[in-house]
Amino acid sequence: xxxxxxxxxxxxxxxxxxxxxxxxxxxxxxxxxxxxxxxxxxxxxxxxxxxxxxxxxxxxxxxxxxxxxxxxxxxxxxxxxxxxxxxxxxxxxxx
Numbered sequence: 001x002x003x004x005x006x007x008x009x010x011x012x013x014x015x016x017x018x019x020x021x022x023x024x025x026x027x028x029x030x031x032x033x034x035x036x037x038x039x040x041x042x043x044x045x046x047x048x049x050x051x052x053x054x055x056x057x058x059x060x061x062x063x064x065x066x067x068x069x070x071x072x073x074x075x076x077x078x079x080x081x082x083x084x085x086x087x088x089x090x091x092x093x094x095x
Contacts, residue, residue: 020058
């Protein structure tokens, strides 16, 4: 997705998103260690599901932030391209 909109602002949830991603990365590294050490496949799948859930929840925080800030600005400015980019991003996120 190209980031072609031309406005700058702080995202309210940047630190939260960064912390969530750091935790998900650590958890995914643990899952890799489980695979490398030959742990039970069922346990690996359960942990992998937890990583997917963490990433999905992080995506929700990003989407909320985007809607509250970027999209409000885009609507105020009549930025149809930003709205199209949001639709494309949502389609890809929900696949």
